[in-house]
Amino acid sequence: MVLEREILPYLQWLLRGDAGSWGALPHFLFVVLGMGFLALLVGYCISAARHGLLRGGDHVYRVVSSGFREIVEILPRRVWALARLAMKEAWQRRVVVALIVFAVILLFAAWFLKTDHQDPAKLYISFVLTAATYLTLGISLVLSAFSLPNDFKTKTIYTVVTKPVRSGEIILGRIIGFGIVGTILLAVMAFCSYVFVHRSLSHTHLVESSKLKRLAETSGEVYGYDGITSQNAFHRHDVELDTDKQGAANSNFGHSHGVETSRDRQEVLPAEGYLRARVPRWGELAFHDRQGSPRERGISVGNEWSYRSFIEGNSQAAAIWTFDNLSPPPFLDNPEVPEEDKGLDIGLIVRVFRTHKGTIGEQISGTLQVRNPETGLLSDASSFLAVDAKVDERTIPRKLTSADGTQYDLYDDFISSSGQLEIWIQCLERGQYYGFAKADCYLSLPDGSPVLNFTKVCLSIWVQMIIVISIGVAASALLSGPVAMLFTVSFILLGFFRTFFVGVARGTEYGGGPVESLLRLVTQKNVMVKLDPGIDTTLIKAVDDILQQFMLSVAQILPDFSAFSTVDFAAYGFDVPANRVGQDLTTCLAYVVGLAVVGYFLLRTREVAK
Amino acid sequence: MTNNVSSTDVSSTDVSSTDVSSTEQGSFYRKITYLALIAVLLFPLSQLGAPKTRKRGENGEAGGGGKLAQMRADHNLGSSNLGKIDPTSAAMRMATLGARGIAVSWLWSKAIEYKKKEDWTNFRATLSQLANLQPYFISFWRYQSWNLSYNVSVELDDVGDRFHYVKRGIEFLKEGTLYNRDSPYLLAELGWFIGNKIGKADEHVEYRQLFKHDDDFHNKFFDGNPPPREQRDNWLVSGKQYNRAISAVDDKKKSLGQKNPTTFYNRPGMSQINYSEAIEKEGTFGDSAKEAWRVAEKLWHEYGNRELKSSRGFYIRLAGIDRLEQEARKLEEDLENIAPDLRKKMESERLASLTAEQREVLAVSPAELSEEQSQLFYTTKRQLEISWQDLAARIAVDIPDQSTQARKMASRLAKLKERITLTNTNRDVSNYAYWDSRCHFEQTSAALKGRALAYAGRRAFKEKADLIGSRRLYEESFALWAALVADYPVMLDDSAAGADIMEFIDQYSSILEQLDKSLADEDVDSQFPLWNFLELNDSESKYPEAISAHRRRAGTEQPPAEPPVPDVESQPDRP
Numbered sequence A: 001m002v003l004e005r006e007i008l009p010y011l012q013w014l015l016r017g018d019a020g021s022w023g024a025l026p027h028f029l030f031v032v033l034g035m036g037f038l039a040l041l042v043g044y045c046i047s048a049a050r051h052g053l054l055r056g057g058d059h060v061y062r063v064v065s066s067g068f069r070e071i072v073e074i075l076p077r078r079v080w081a082l083a084r085l086a087m088k089e090a091w092q093r094r095v096v097v098a099l100i101v102f103a104v105i106l107l108f109a110a111w112f113l114k115t116d117h118q119d120p121a122k123l124y125i126s127f128v129l130t131a132a133t134y135l136t137l138g139i140s141l142v143l144s145a146f147s148l149p150n151d152f153k154t155k156t157i158y159t160v161v162t163k164p165v166r167s168g169e170i171i172l173g174r175i176i177g178f179g180i181v182g183t184i185l186l187a188v189m190a191f192c193s194y195v196f197v198h199r200s201l202s203h204t205h206l207v208e209s210s211k212l213k214r215l216a217e218t219s220g221e222v223y224g225y226d227g228i229t230s231q232n233a234f235h236r237h238d239v240e241l242d243t244d245k246q247g248a249a250n251s252n253f254g255h256s257h258g259v260e261t262s263r264d265r266q267e268v269l270p271a272e273g274y275l276r277a278r279v280p281r282w283g284e285l286a287f288h289d290r291q292g293s294p295r296e297r298g299i300s301v302g303n304e305w306s307y308r309s310f311i312e313g314n315s316q317a318a319a320i321w322t323f324d325n326l327s328p329p330p331f332l333d334n335p336e337v338p339e340e341d342k343g344l345d346i347g348l349i350v351r352v353f354r355t356h357k358g359t360i361g362e363q364i365s366g367t368l369q370v371r372n373p374e375t376g377l378l379s380d381a382s383s384f385l386a387v388d389a390k391v392d393e394r395t396i397p398r399k400l401t402s403a404d405g406t407q408y409d410l411y412d413d414f415i416s417s418s419g420q421l422e423i424w425i426q427c428l429e430r431g432q433y434y435g436f437a438k439a440d441c442y443l444s445l446p447d448g449s450p451v452l453n454f455t456k457v458c459l460s461i462w463v464q465m466i467i468v469i470s471i472g473v474a475a476s477a478l479l480s481g482p483v484a485m486l487f488t489v490s491f492i493l494l495g496f497f498r499t500f501f502v503g504v505a506r507g508t509e510y511g512g513g514p515v516e517s518l519l520r521l522v523t524q525k526n527v528m529v530k531l532d533p534g535i536d537t538t539l540i541k542a543v544d545d546i547l548q549q550f551m552l553s554v555a556q557i558l559p560d561f562s563a564f565s566t567v568d569f570a571a572y573g574f575d576v577p578a579n580r581v582g583q584d585l586t587t588c589l590a591y592v593v594g595l596a597v598v599g600y601f602l603l604r605t606r607e608v609a610k
Numbered sequence B: 001m002t003n004n005v006s007s008t009d010v011s012s013t014d015v016s017s018t019d020v021s022s023t024e025q026g027s028f029y030r031k032i033t034y035l036a037l038i039a040v041l042l043f044p045l046s047q048l049g050a051p052k053t054r055k056r057g058e059n060g061e062a063g064g065g066g067k068l069a070q071m072r073a074d075h076n077l078g079s080s081n082l083g084k085i086d087p088t089s090a091a092m093r094m095a096t097l098g099a100r101g102i103a104v105s106w107l108w109s110k111a112i113e114y115k116k117k118e119d120w121t122n123f124r125a126t127l128s129q130l131a132n133l134q135p136y137f138i139s140f141w142r143y144q145s146w147n148l149s150y151n152v153s154v155e156l157d158d159v160g161d162r163f164h165y166v167k168r169g170i171e172f173l174k175e176g177t178l179y180n181r182d183s184p185y186l187l188a189e190l191g192w193f194i195g196n197k198i199g200k201a202d203e204h205v206e207y208r209q210l211f212k213h214d215d216d217f218h219n220k221f222f223d224g225n226p227p228p229r230e231q232r233d234n235w236l237v238s239g240k241q242y243n244r245a246i247s248a249v250d251d252k253k254k255s256l257g258q259k260n261p262t263t264f265y266n267r268p269g270m271s272q273i274n275y276s277e278a279i280e281k282e283g284t285f286g287d288s289a290k291e292a293w294r295v296a297e298k299l300w301h302e303y304g305n306r307e308l309k310s311s312r313g314f315y316i317r318l319a320g321i322d323r324l325e326q327e328a329r330k331l332e333e334d335l336e337n338i339a340p341d342l343r344k345k346m347e348s349e350r351l352a353s354l355t356a357e358q359r360e361v362l363a364v365s366p367a368e369l370s371e372e373q374s375q376l377f378y379t380t381k382r383q384l385e386i387s388w389q390d391l392a393a394r395i396a397v398d399i400p401d402q403s404t405q406a407r408k409m410a411s412r413l414a415k416l417k418e419r420i421t422l423t424n425t426n427r428d429v430s431n432y433a434y435w436d437s438r439c440h441f442e443q444t445s446a447a448l449k450g451r452a453l454a455y456a457g458r459r460a461f462k463e464k465a466d467l468i469g470s471r472r473l474y475e476e477s478f479a480l481w482a483a484l485v486a487d488y489p490v491m492l493d494d495s496a497a498g499a500d501i502m503e504f505i506d507q508y509s510s511i512l513e514q515l516d517k518s519l520a521d522e523d524v525d526s527q528f529p530l531w532n533f534l535e536l537n538d539s540e541s542k543y544p545e546a547i548s549a550h551r552r553r554a555g556t557e558q559p560p561a562e563p564p565v566p567d568v569e570s571q572p573d574r575p
Helices: A010-016 A024-051 A053-072 A076-092 A096-112 A120-154 A156-162 A167-201 A410-414 A450-476 A481-496 A498-506 A514-523 A535-557 A567-572 A578-604 B002-049 B067-074 B087-095 B100-116 B120-133 B138-155 B159-179 B184-200 B204-213 B215-221 B234-250 B261-265 B267-281 B286-304 B318-338 B342-352 B356-363 B371-384 B388-398 B400-430 B432-441 B445-464 B467-487 B495-514 B522-527 B531-537 B544-554
Strands: A213-216 A222-228 A238-241 A247-252 A255-262 A265-272 A279-282 A284-288 A309-312 A318-323 A344-348 A351-354 A365-371 A382-385 A392-396 A399-401 A407-409 A421-427 A432-436 A441-445 B053-056
Touching: A010 A024, A010 A578, A024 A053, A024 A535, A024 A578, A053 A167, A053 A578, A076 A120, A076 A167, A096 A120, A096 A167, A096 B087, A096 B120, A120 A156, A120 A167, A120 A450, A120 A481, A120 A567, A120 B120, A167 A450, A167 A578, A238 A255, A284 A309, A309 A421, A318 A441, A365 A392, A365 A410, A382 A392, A399 A410, A407 A410, A421 A432, A450 A481, A450 A567, A450 A578, A481 A498, A498 A535, A514 A535, B002 B067, B087 B120, B100 B120, B100 B138, B120 B138, B120 B159, B138 B159, B138 B184, B159 B184, B159 B204, B159 B215, B184 B204, B184 B234, B184 B267, B204 B234, B234 B261, B234 B267, B261 B267, B261 B400, B267 B286, B267 B432, B267 B445, B286 B318, B286 B432, B286 B445, B318 B388, B318 B400, B318 B432, B342 B371, B342 B388, B356 B371, B388 B400, B400 B432, B445 B467, B445 B495, B467 B495, B467 B531, B495 B531, B522 B544, B531 B544
Parallel strands: none
Antiparallel strands: A213 A222, A222 A238, A238 A247, A247 A255, A255 A265, A279 A441, A284 A318, A309 A432, A318 A421, A344 A392, A344 A441, A351 A432, A365 A382, A365 A421, A399 A407
């Protein structure tokens, strides 16, 4: 699982934020204040120009005060009535076509998808959920952007405003109505997607009894059988059976199968492990360099992608994860739980980098130790062979020994009084390296439900959909349908490329600001070549400075659509953390509230809503 | 007035009804004419545009269709001529609604991003989408299959995972050959991947085994007709792909483009040579190995006797160098014989025409020439050279009745020399002479036995730790190699054969080391017969002491040079 953006605990994200960034709430309040002030200023200027300085001020005051009064006086009954109207309108506009399109996509998906990948579930989940995302966003865009302008065009808005409804209720009703329609569509798509993925990946194999090899001790005693399954879905499995010929088809292509034998016929059970929801508990990662000195990161082995950093083998270099708030699990005192199951389950992903061939076919060995950060007690090194770039699920045994051979208890002796535990990983072989990122080692909690996890991923799509609907409705309160759609599309596009947009605004992207980039495009000048000094370059830089400030301001309200997606969690078989879901829902709420207010005031500028 | 009006109305009605009926009639005839014209035009159209049919002609060839279909076929313009027509690909290209270029660029950047972030599943999926969008773009298949087999595979640590991506690259390239039927580039690349990536990678021992035993791969690669296991050697399969590439050029008249024919046509032979080497390294000797080398020699001779288009446009045969040189020598003799003493006379005349400065510089040894002198020296040397054209021109002056014959001979000689030069250059490019000799000598019983003994020596050392037995086997093997090197001196000069024998010497040396001995010891020296070979091939300077000791014993070592005496006067004064 690649986790390029750290998921902060909900309250920290909401109030304090990360190093170098604000908490979400202060950021929201800052934006509200900034935009509110700007809106007042612009509103007053326009009003003053039309009605004079004093009357203009009075006008603005009345609009704002009545606006706040209306917000307070919003009645859910009326909002619901308008939401139902929006739903009916959406139905009349044949939104069901989206489902037909989705069905067609799923029907023909098999043309473009194959199960011959080493991790086919990842591909299938990514494909269907990405298709569902784009389709949902597309339909939300069209519905929201054209709804109010159409009402203005067909004059039906006049029928609505003759009823005792307020502008804020119209906006909220639209958002909620289209939101419900989108939710139904998304729910159907999600259900179809799940069934599609499940059915596409479901398969079984055959095992021929005659081809099973008997495994025997030197004494001749048979202790099991091994063999290989038939090929299906582009792969086979190695089979390991016990003396009763019960066992498993080992993991390959991201799944395994159980094997049962009855009447000397082996039956391979359906695939297991394609869709998982591993629940990880991540810690903080720190490094030691080859001399054993603490470092924030390991060394770079020259990869362009700097997600992981590396530790050198046969040196004091180590990757150290610190886990907080640990407590002994409740099953420790349960006599029914076998002693070997009372250890600490962890997941470990190692990226191996070799500077020499080593012994071809042999994995690079390393050691794993646990340490109490308070007492400094370090367990004896337990060696392991690195399984490159795959999740290696291991258990740290409850009974551990220190280097001097004294036996200790994992929970009693290695977890500090403040609930902290360190896991140390080192590479043993000279000239070879292990690469790690923070998410590469985690404490493994019992797996969550894959269906629930799938639902959580769909929730992230839902969040994006609601934001698009809110933007579309707010924009359509003032603009005509096509313009509102263009505006919303721009918002979505910029949102999907927000990182790049912010990069250009901050000047960290190659090629300079917007005008400089345009010049380079037209003149086909390489981004690494500096512009010739002169008045024209000075002018371009000055204009870019202004534009970049404007872009930075826009970036403050731009939703980061690429960051909303949690498809990768399901694709890699990890549970979407609750913190992440909470953050997405809160962000969504903030956009709905903010955009509803903006939409309300924009609608108030229309004659009909005054 | 009213009547008039009425009559006028009536008459006008009559006129108008007549007009209407005549107009209707005209319209009807016009339509008939149009229909007739359409019918007439349909006939040539049907002849021109009739599609190609599956129905076979008298000679069993596919129905050629109309003129347009034939022209498409002749000029390879139709999709069906390029290769597989795939509804997925066609649907995807149409679905982009003319924005295929943008979609392709976006997918290429996505592929680069996925590769950077080591997301191999999505990387491969993106390549599949790209393949659907640009199935007839040869460079795409070559580049991305190389990416999979060479770049992605090495990113993984497990040999099985690495081999998985090597195979994926090969399968991807194979898919490319289905869309681009008979593309010599893709077929040759397929041969290269199967041969060199599997047979020459660091993991070649494991890869070759995995390749041989991968029934599923062979089943898929050979469309359900896999070859028997003994023919599933990667070098043999690679040779077949090279033969398909050659057949595409020779039989299907596909263009070789910028490919060098010398390095294109030698591939089947080289594959067989690599196969023969590989099976011997894996312990197959005797008749099987001999047969493998015999086939290699046959293929190499076929390659040598093939007419290859040279960079100057004319055809050369690598195996025909002896005949060309013989012919050239004969012509030279004949030309000289027209005026036997003329060359000497011309030489003395040219020498006499030199300036004092030129004479002076000629007297200096080339090693002692200054930069300015050097230029003059070589200019003078060139001035003294008498070409065949010079000789013919002089014959024309001195013996006019032999002029035409001499000029013809000189011209023929110049062309022959050019052909010889080009042939030799291309022989060097493919190392023709070396592989020719190698294929021959590897079939000798001495070579076969020498390799078998070395292999047995290695096994005795590694598997049984039998140092004495292993040493003996190596020494027996070296005795045979020494005799072979004497018979085939070309082996001394080439690093490919040298590397093999050096590997045996290294293993022998490590056995000696465990016996507390070394090549430098006198008793070992006397029994080691490959000193000449070792002196020439110890490029890594592993045995300088042993070589030096051997030279001392043989009395061939040069005394160490005296250290240079510093020229005190020429040194600058210290401050």
